[in-house]
Amino acid sequence: MTGFEAVTLYLGLFALLFAALKLNCGRVRVATQVNYGEGDNEAMAKAMRVQANAVEDVPIVLLGLIGLAAVSAPVVLIHALGGTFFVGRVLHALGLGSATGTGLPRLLGTIISLLAILITAGACLWFALT
DSSP: OOHHHHHHHHHHHHHHHHHHHHHHHHHHHHHHTOOSSOTTOHHHHHHHHHHHHHHHHHHHHHHHHHHHHHTTOOHHHHHHHHHHHHHHHHHHHHHHTSSSSOSHHHHHHHHHHHHHHHHHHHHHHHHHHO
8 A cells, every 4th residue: 555545545534534523413403403503502512513623633634644645654654643543533523522522532532633643743844854
């Protein structure tokens, strides 16, 4: 598998995650009968926040993975970062979207995601400057 094939795998996985988060927002919107925005409804606000949180973090890491593929970084590095980040985002979404919005999945998801972001940034800088 090439670096770009590996990145394409993660683009597909994150597209599926985004679709699941969008469907969840739609499900909550129908259940709460909120047609626009969050409607001062906690469940709707939570569903929207889970989706928005992914939208904030995922694009920059995917761009980083594309950059790493472009400079021929090891494919195993791309898989390690992409896979770890995907697990982190799924855990975060499950934890934040839970009844309480707190707990171990959210915490682990946040930590794993942040580490993946920082390591991706470091790897991009390393491969660009060496």
